[in-house]
Amino acid sequence: MSLAARHLETHGIPTVIMGCAKDIVEHCGVPRFVFSDFPLGNSAGKPFDVESQRTTLGLVLSLLEHAFAPRTTVQSPLRWSDDAPWKGTYLTLRELSPGELARRKEEFAEHKATAKTKRDAS
């Protein structure tokens, strides 16, 4: 998605990304980015929380109007929860036994094969 933002912007269309993976988007380098420090999958705000979604889109629209240079990131002030333990669970290797790692390796290979089949057919 960051590559798409760059491509559109290069051709004169102002863009803004709303997302939850700060390091990945900033590593690519995009014109404008509203970062929500939420679990991946909630780029547009908290589920079933209309105010959270409105606030997030409000930041997006303001950023479109006011950014004056590329690589401008605005971090949403909204919090997913009062504490941070949820940040320690995504793709962590802690507590994974060798057997579980082997299972996940096999599963990942299956995912890749499924995706390849679908991609080749499309």
Add this chain to the structure above:
Amino acid sequence: MSTTTGVAAPESTTFAADVDVPIPYMQRTRDYYAALGYAPYRWAHFADAPFASLRTPLAKARVGLVSTAAPFQPDAGDQGPGAAYNAAAKFYQVYSMPTDVVPDVRISHVGYDRVNTKAEDLNGYFPLLRLREAVASGRVGELASRFHGLPTNRSHRVTTQTDCPELLRRCQEDELDAVVLVPS
């Protein structure tokens, strides 16, 4: 003069926990897939970034929406809230759908955080209704009559040489003044 680089917080100050920072997804992903025996993925990275100023006041602007969510595919297995990662639900070509109806688009085909969230509410990853509100309130001029879906292809070559030009073509066809892109 102090020789320490850290400074003790005054007792009246409550700092956030040191771990309460944005998740280092690239490092986590590198470590995880290395443990599974895979070569490291290389993320797109540039030293510079383009910039185009908004040329139309937002209240008169036509805004487009781009999403990585996938149209529901009845024959592609579980795509519901909390579904396991579903590679069969992926898509590989840019698509467009009208914005005057709420589409059934899902994110079971991407690696969202299934421990802490379940993708139960479309509006958490697809801000169509909130954009419509912004139009209704006059904050935004208009919403494009269609949104665009961008494949989550791991090939930078396909993304840059095929998908990005196709997306640009459609956005230019829509005569958009600005685009909101929402990765899921």
